[in-house]
Amino acid sequence: MIIVCFHSGRAASQLYWEKLNMFRRIGCGLIALAMLGSGLNAPALAQDEEGGIAAIGSAFTYQGRLRQNGNIPPDGNIAFAFRLVDSGNVVIPGTPVLNQNLFVDGGLFTTTLDFGVSPFGGDRRFLRIAVAGTTLSPNPELTPAPYSMFSAAPWVTVGAEIFYNGNVGVGNTNPQNKLHVTDNGDALAIEGTDHVYMEFFPDGYAAGRKAWIGYGTPTSDNLTISNANADAHIIMSLPGTGGLGVDTGTPEAKLHVVNGTDSEPASGGFIISGFTNAANISIDNNEIMARDNGAVSTLFLNNDGGTVYTGANLQVNGRAQIGTTEATHKAIIEHTNNNTLRLIGPGATYGFDNAINLGDAEYVYIWEDTDDDMTLFCTDGGGPAGGGQFTLDADTIQWFASKPATVKLNDGTPVKMYAEESTEVLFNDHGRGQLQNGFAHIDLDAEFLQTVTISDEHPMSVFVQLEGDCNGVFVTNKTSTGFDVRELQNGRSDAPFTYRVIANRRLYEGLRMATTEEDKAANRRSREIMWPERVVPQTKPPTNDPQPTGPRARPGSAQPAAASATELTATGAK
16 A cells, blocks of 8 residues: 655654755645636736746646555656546546656655646645556645735735735736726626716826716716817727717718617607707708707708708798798799809700700709700690790791780680791881872881881882772882872872782892701891890900819819709898
8 A cells, every 4th residue: 555645844844855855835745726816817926036027937846755564665756647627536627647657766756736726716625646657545635825915916915905016817817008998798897886987097096087987877877978078079980991880880970870760859860969948950861850849940051151052952841031031932043143043954065955844744844955946845735835946046036837926805704815827037018098190109217217127129019098089009110218109090089098019028038938058147147237246256255153173073074963062041030
């Protein structure tokens, strides 16, 4: 039978000091457990020769003496196996079997064992030893040693207070901060009875708290982040594509808010700017509402700033007032000059090809075509043209239907009276005359003569209607200013008559069943001579209207697209 003898204390150390030089730090059989604290998987700390902090690890020295049948066994190498067990002789899970081949001299042996720190959580631990395959009994208990007590030396205790000047690692062996916690999940918990918070003293404790995070008021369920410095801010940095989500774990913007309520005059909204008992703005997922203490209020868009651009549809369900506070109509635009309204279509350069639609479809609309002509379409058969269209440009008016005038009969029935069409551009004048002894001379109205051309190349036509008995009459001696009327067969009557004179319009002489281009050329010539102040310039004048830039501008165009810019100007005081 093999018996192991355990020695401890100073006397045993002196007894074997001369034979075995292995007791420089602890006595024979003294178990040294080096631990920083219960349950911490970290190396023990001790002071080095210079007074600094040095790790001494989790290993400890173990020594004993073997006896066989009361005698000291022979010297030599013997196989040992060490296991760590609890008070019930159950192996501590996760601990290794330490197999060692130790040299025994006079029954004495010594070794270094290392089961790590984690098995030593405060419960009793025992050592199971097997020598040459035979398990010894009883299991010696591992008890604290001076170095295990020294493991708490860096922590200074003053009364009920404890502090430490180094870095503390929880879950790691290389803390980089004063408190460095490494874990997956609930790494840190702060618990209070009715409220709990963290305080920050950037200028020192004596200067007072400058910020705090937590539940600062007893029984309050509101988590608060507060900066007590009146001149400072609370800043959140979200580099790259990061965002702050409110009620969403996948924010798609720098600030992403969901699960709000519909904005109402007295409540609601996803985001509120201002106090709800005064003027404020509420924003929900499709609305911006101006409110004032539970009632609706006026919403100002950039009232003291510049232009407001909208790149999509702009819908007004109430009244739209631009440049005025007048509210007599659904839409009112007021301006101090002729730059009141401008429509810009998708065409290049100046944005032609735009239209104003009247009604719920394209039945009646005003349209600017590629030639800068303005056309009024009436595709359902109604309208001022009696159905169809007419086009107006700088040089001509083109009618694509008959030109009627609508009048009422005595019973109120409306009827249409149609304009007479002609193959030439003609003016006519009417008058009255009377024969005297069978002769009359008619001088044409001087103002009428200024509007027509009467010459041998472009003679006038005269039609006479007798209103008395005579032999009949004929027209003779037509000049550029008048004509003579004579009775047939040298009659000498004094019969009255009426006449009608038709002559070519001045500057349109010779224009007969003209083409569109011929008509435009004649109109252009007429304006240049008769109306030089209204001649359309060859190039359009520049505009001072602000134009959008960047993505709002149509590529290749100096003007924005029709729906890319809308200017709203609000008036009145806030």
